[in-house]
Amino acid sequence: MRFLRTLLFPLVALTSLALARSSTGDTVLVLLEPSLKKENFSIFFGDLEKKGYKLTFRSPKDTTPEIIKDDVAQFAHVVVFAPETKTFAGDITPQTLVSLLSKKTNLLLALSPKQTPLSSLAAEFTLILPPPGTPLISHFPKRDTPATVVPVEPPRAHHIISDGLAPVWFSGVPQALGNSPMLVPLLQAPPQAFASDADSDSGADALVEAAEKSGEGLWAGSSLSLVTGFQALSNARATWVGGIEIFSDEYINKEISKGVKSGNRQFVKDVAAWTFQEANVLRIDTVEHHRVNETLPRETYTINNQVTYTAYISQYDPELDLWEPYSGINDLQLEFTMLDPHIRTSLPPVAGEPGKYSVSFRVPDRHGVFKFNVDYKRKGWSYLSSTTVVPIVPPRHDEYPRFLSAAWPYYAGAFSTSAAFLLFVALWLAGDEREPKKGKGSKAE
Amino acid sequence: MPLAYSLPSDLSPATVTNTSSLLRIIALALISGAAIASRLFAVVNFESIIHEFDPWFNYRATKVLAEKGFYAFWNWFDHTAWYPLGRVVGGTIYPGLMATSGVIYNVLHALNLPVDIRNICVLLAPGFSALTAWSTYMFTKELKDESAGLLAAAFIGIAPGYISRSVAGSYDNEAIAIFLLMFTFYSWIKALKTGSAFFGTLTALFYFYMVAAWGGYAFITNMIPLHALTLILMGRFSSRLYVAYSSWYAIGTLASMQVPFVGFQPVRTSEHMAALGVFGLLQIVAFAELVRAHVSSRQFQSILFGSVIVIGVLGVLAFAGLTYKGWIAPWTGRFYSLWDTGYAKKYIPIIASVSEHQPTAWPSFFMDLQFLIFLFPAGVILCFRELRDEHVFVIIYAVVASYFAGVMVRLMLTLTPVVCVAAAVAFSSLLDTYIDPVEPEVSEVAVPVTGGDSSAASPATVDGAVSSKKAKKAAAAVADASSTGIASGIVAAIGGQSKSPKARGIFGLDTRFLIVVNALGMLLFFVLHCTYVTSSAYSSPSVVLASQNPDGSQHIIDDFREAYYWLRQNTPQDAVVMSWWDYGYQIAGMADRPTLVDNNTWNNTHIATVGKAMSSPEEVAYPILRKHDVDYVLIIFGGLIGYSGDDINKFLWMVRIAQGVWPDEIQEPNYFTPKGEYRIDDAASPTMKNSLMYKMSYYRFAELFGGSQAVDRVRGQQVPKTGPTLDYLDEAFTSENWIVRIYQVKKEDLLGRDLKTANAFANGKKRKKSKPLARRKALA
Missing domain, CATH: 3.40.50.12610 (Rossmann fold)
Known part of the structure; x- marks a missing residue:
């Protein structure tokens, strides 16, 4: 057996190396604008192919290969590198792109300062773009590149972006974030940056004026996002990148300072890994519920039962292409709901059993159709949600306590009345012959 | 004694008795057959399907009962109803109907008759309508005689007022409840007549069955005390009443509390307090009677009388106090809406929104009861003629049910039996009078007969020959009764006040022939009407609708x-x-x-x-x-x-x-x-x-x-x-x-x-x- 396993293991490892790292599939469609050369992005695409993705290229105006065929998405991931395309082929509309998300296809979309169908689609993701032709500008730090090519410090201690990256070259439009909780900012603008007319700095004054009016809103500062992830309810991910150059070989190889290469290569790798659902992917494998001291679930539970609820959660491991038990969630909660949560309790990981989260609680004193609800939504992580419906019923007729101490007066009353009746009957029968009249009187009383 | 037509005289009394009982059995069997058959329109016109709304639940519950057994049914928590609240079915229904079907189902299957539960449910109501006809026969027999009983059975068998709730497929509580109602009343009257604790217990048992079957049991719960109270007030207290009522109340109440849905209501809610109050009153009256039998002092008796009143007043005060303190639940909204028809619309729209809770429209009385509705008052008045205890019962029942039927459409159902009974009494009196061959002896005070064609004006009053008992006062009332039946009634009632009692009666065959043919014609039209109404109005399943194509053929929607x-x-x-x-x-x-x-x-x-x-x-x-x-x-x-x-x-x-x-x-x-x-x-x-x-x-x-x-x-x-x-x-x-x-x-x-x-x-x-x-x- 062991021999077999030792034989099998490298085999499995090999095949998994050949497979893609994504949890959802390895086919990628790249919609590449004809004006953009594939060779200019060779490092990014090369890294993807090295991971095992199968890239298919298509011009936005081509009609093949189809994105959706017979209502089935044909690719696991779609990269839209068409920031300046105004007219797409008929099967690529903002609506189909959104419907791709509902088919669990991930999207990686690049924007540009130009007004395109994509920039109006961004509004559906509550991203607010500046007016056309206003890219991000920063005059700091002093450098020899144009003001529109900005070195941006990647976030530190981020759960998606690798730590310790060198600044990232960026050029493109920033996005102000709306109030959607599904947005995950991956790269934020430097504090000194702002969006303005690229040609001159004259816009800066107008910007300050606008800021003073305050009602107008402001495209400036670190609240702007440059690369924004979005996780839809279907757990499909869409990432909006303000400019396509961030992926280019040129920016990847461009030095930040003397001898220090930019962090672009690792950054776009991380972004792609998150977008293609390699990283931060969780799932609930199974849930179980049963009464305490039992092992099998019941169809119904009785009020006030002690019930144990268990969820098994695993995380996708892109290295091995495996789902591995994951115990790293410490703020998982369980709700026991009928219309409103009757019980809301934390669902802690069980020590020593990886991936197992369990809690025991007393069912409320209320019958009805209850739901075990786990709803875990954290930015950047897959949403975990599980609903298990279980009816809570009142006790069966023979499950109530049989003899109540409080009812002893009634028991005594019943028994004494019965005894008195028997005594009366005995007296009645015995005394009938002697004094019939008296007996009659006692009957009426 | 002159006879209008000759009767065979060479028959032995035993032959007559045997033949008549055979005829009765055949008649009852035919009535049952007619009752069942006329309810099958729904199956013939459409299919064997459960109707309307509530029957679908009853059917579903019965399926659970048949499949999973009684205990599972009792503990059934239906989590698909009232989502997400769920419904404790066992504790919120009257299980009598389902239990009945379940028993029938199990019995049939034990006999290796694999009948589908749906067919049992569909055909339960027609089957029980035959039993209703029988129990109405028994009830009316106690009231008058067998012939009235047979008429009543025939009436209830095909009266649309009852058919409307008991066609095949109308699998609702009312389907068995009317049988239980009539049988409970029958055994109550029997218990009252005989003073038998056995019949009192039987009343209680059927009362229990009724409680288990229909929410309308409160009607019995209040009718019997009302009857008992009336009898006491009329000075008709007797040990028969005491035994009948006490055995009914004690056993019936304890038994009714075994139904989970009813529980402690019989001692906690106002609707049941009348029964308890009358029970208490009966004990007091019985005690007073006992003391009166032993003490002869007049003063002592008056003191007793006073104390009875004081105790009664104290009882009412205690009741009010308990209600005020909340120990006894006040009247429910449904009950108030019986007295004030506008109440529900104002305060409980959910009750008012049900169409069958609306006040009854007058035409529906005629539609549901046809000629019975105008025989009904005659029959009630005839009840005054003898006014035995059971007649008092029918009179009270008639008054109360008439009121309720006017308030709510669905309570037409409780009116129908008493209408059938009273109409049968009236109709059979009419027939008795006119079929009876005995002619009165012509006395000196001759009735001014001017030729044979004036027979219509001949005295229509009834001779005591039929039921040769004291009928002095009742004569006028009877005249009224028969006057509703014939066109010349008023003339007869006025002109018929001949002084000589011997001269009352019917002369000749022509009068008899006219009246009897008229009566038979009414019966015939009644049958036609019932058949028509049943087939056109009451046999639609409402799950399936029918319309007519232009060529007259049926189109199913x-x-x-x-x-x-x-x-x-x-x-x-x-x-x-x-x-x-x-x-x-x-x-x-x-x-x-x-x-x-x-x-x-x-x-x-x-x-x-x-x-x-x-x-x-x-x-x-x-x-x-x-x-x-x-x-x-x-x-x-x-x-x-x-x-x-x-x-x-x-x-x-x-x-x-x-x-x-x-x-x-x-x-x-x-x-x-x-x-x-x-x-x-x-x-x-x-x-x-x-x-x-x-x-x-x-x-x-x-x-x-x-x-x-x-x-x-x-x-x-x-x-x-x-x-x-x-x-x-x-x-x-x-x-x-x-x-x-x-x-x-x-x-x-x-x-x-x-x-x-x-x-x-x-x-x-x-x-x-x-x-x-x-x-x-x-x-x-």
Whole structure:
């Protein structure tokens, strides 16, 4: 057996190396604008192919290969590198792109300062773009590149972006974030940056004026996002990148300072890994519920039962292409709901059993159709949600306590009345012959 | 003694008795056959199917009982009803009906007769109607004689007032309850007549069965005490009454408390207090009688009399005090609505919204009872002629039931038996009088007979020969009674006051012939009427509708089952369906899907929630739908083929019920036009047009007319050409004639937008450009 396993293991490892790292599939469609050369992005695409993705290229105006065929998405991931395309082929509309998300296809979309169908689609993701032709500008730090090519410090201690990256070259439009909780900012603008007319700095004054009016809103500062992830309810991910150059070989190889290469290569790798659902992917494998001291679930539970609820959660491991038990969630909660949560309790990981989260609680004193609800939504992580419906019923007729101490007066009353009746009957029968009249009187009383 | 026609005289009395009892048995058998057969119209015209609404629940419950046994049924928690509250079925129903079917089912299967449970349910009501006819026979026999009994049995067997609730497929509590009612009354009268504790116990047992079978048992609970009280007040207290009442009350009350749904109500609620009070009063009166028998002092008796009154007053005060303290539940709303017909509409719209709780329209008395309704008073007056204890009972029953039948349509059912009994008494008296061959002896005071053709004016009063007992006072009353039967009645009643009692009676064959033929004609027309009404009005399952093609052939409209089966076949087992409560039982029974509310209207708030969702705009309704996990919304729309019982016509009740709970959010006047009209056309109020119910009803309705003016055939109004749009619901199914429309509730938007925006995007509408949020804090 062991021999077999030792034989099998490298085999499995090999095949998994050949497979893609994504949890959802390895086919990628790249919609590449004809004006953009594939060779200019060779490092990014090369890294993807090295991971095992199968890239298919298509011009936005081509009609093949189809994105959706017979209502089935044909690719696991779609990269839209068409920031300046105004007219797409008929099967690529903002609506189909959104419907791709509902088919669990991930999207990686690049924007540009130009007004395109994509920039109006961004509004559906509550991203607010500046007016056309206003890219991000920063005059700091002093450098020899144009003001529109900005070195941006990647976030530190981020759960998606690798730590310790060198600044990232960026050029493109920033996005102000709306109030959607599904947005995950991956790269934020430097504090000194702002969006303005690229040609001159004259816009800066107008910007300050606008800021003073305050009602107008402001495209400036670190609240702007440059690369924004979005996780839809279907757990499909869409990432909006303000400019396509961030992926280019040129920016990847461009030095930040003397001898220090930019962090672009690792950054776009991380972004792609998150977008293609390699990283931060969780799932609930199974849930179980049963009464305490039992092992099998019941169809119904009785009020006030002690019930144990268990969820098994695993995380996708892109290295091995495996789902591995994951115990790293410490703020998982369980709700026991009928219309409103009757019980809301934390669902802690069980020590020593990886991936197992369990809690025991007393069912409320209320019958009805209850739901075990786990709803875990954290930015950047897959949403975990599980609903298990279980009816809570009142006790069966023979499950109530049989003899109540409080009812002893009634028991005594019943028994004494019965005894008195028997005594009366005995007296009645015995005394009938002697004094019939008296007996009659006692009957009426 | 002169005879109008000759009778065979060479028959031995034993032969007569035997023949008549054989004839009675044959007659009863034929009556049973007729009662059952006339109820089978529904099966013949349509199919063997459960009817209407409540029967669907009873059927479903019976299936559970038959499949899983009695204990599982008793403990049945139906988690698909009243989602997500669930319903403790065992504790909230009268299990008598299901238990009866279950027993029949098990007996048949024990005999290796594998009868389907559905057929047992469908045919239970006709079967029990035969028993009802028999028990009415027994009851009337106690009142008058066997011939009246047979007439009463025939009447109840085919009277539409009872058929309306007991056709094949009408598997409802009333199906067995009327039999139990009549049999309980019969055994009560028997117990009272004989003073037998055995019949008192029998009364109690059938009372228990009745309690287990129908909520209307409160009628018995109050009728018997009322009768007993009346007898006491009439000075007719006797040990027979004491024994009968005490044995009934003690055993009956204890037994009725064994029904889980009733529980402690017999000692805790006002409806049952009359029975308890009369029980107490009887003990006091019995005690007083006892003392009176032993003490001869007049003064002592008057003291006793006074003390009886004091005790009575104290009892009433104690009752009031207990009610005030809350130990005894006050009268329920349903009860108040019996006295004040406007009460329910004001305070409990959910009760008023049921059509069978509306006051009865006068024509329906004639429709349900035909000529019985005018024989009925005659029969009641005839009861005064003898006025034995049982006649007092019938008189009280008649008065009380007449009142209730006038208040509520459905209580016509309790009136029907007494009408049949009283009419049978009157009719059989008429026949007795005119068939009896004995002619009066012509006395000196000759009746001014001017030729044979004036027979109509001949005295119509009845001779005591039929029931040769004291009939002095009753004579006038009897004259009244028979006068209703014949055209010349008034003349006869006035002119018939001949002084000589011997001279009363009927002369000759012609009079007899005329009256008897007339009477038989009435019976014949009664049969025709009953058959016609039964076949045309009361045999529709209402699940399946029938209409006539232009060539007169029958056209079946089967939209309901079409839609319910669509739900059954195309939706997941646990998909929650929201509809107005009328259709809850049908959805549960036919589609087998969880429902929010159903015909067991126990939770007003939950119903009001559905009412609110239906009468609110989409964006208000959507969170309610999501909160209740609603997947599908089902509505009934009759505008296309003119089915008037649809949801738009019921809509105002939804609004009213919702307003009762959320008076700030839903207001009835908003659904009317400024002129106060209820309209659905262009002039409809904005609130009306935005309500979910309106939108779902008329969604894409105008498209059906292809450009020409769309017309709602129920309201007779023109529907706006641009119909309503729906953002939060998707049309999932619309039945052939558009009677049932089912909408699917959309899931939350993938991108977290509200569905209105998402829908606008999906339709390709451009979104208004937004600006980043102002960050005042950062600038300050």
